[in-house]
Amino acid sequence: MFSRPNILFLCVHNAGRSQMAAGFAREIGGDKIKVWSGGSEPASQINKIAIQAMNEIGIDISGQIPAKWADSDIAQADVVITMGCGDTCPFVAGKRYEDWQLNDPAGQAIDAVRIIRDDIRIRVAALIDSLI
Secondary structure (H helix, E strand, O other), rough: OOOOOOEEEOOOOOHHHHHHHHHHHHHHHHHOOOHEEEEEOOOOOOOOOHHHHHHOOOOOOOOOOOOOOHHHHHHHHEEEEEOOHHHHOOOOOOOEEEOOOOEEEEEEEHHHHHHHHHHHHHHHHHHHHHHH
16 A cells, blocks of 8 residues: 555553554554654653563563654554544544544553453554555
């Protein structure tokens, strides 16, 4: 479909769901895709339980920093995946959009975050399969 698809994952705080999704996309897609993430109201740090859940399966997202998305990010994206940011998520005509209904890992125990993580992994794998 795209020569090297650009995938943008968006959520509110860019500290849990979007960071886990980006981690999976980098792991699964490797250099065949370009991945980044952002939030409408970025947190000061990545959710520690999300880091723990990803570390359990060998993916380290601890070095990532929550960031606010920029219009330039959206302009470069081929695919925009939104996760719970509702009306604050940007929309640009001509982009492929998917809105993933996922629980927010903020304030959740590790068992709940593992379920969210595993759901994200399935969705990211299917997304990448559809692109490359």
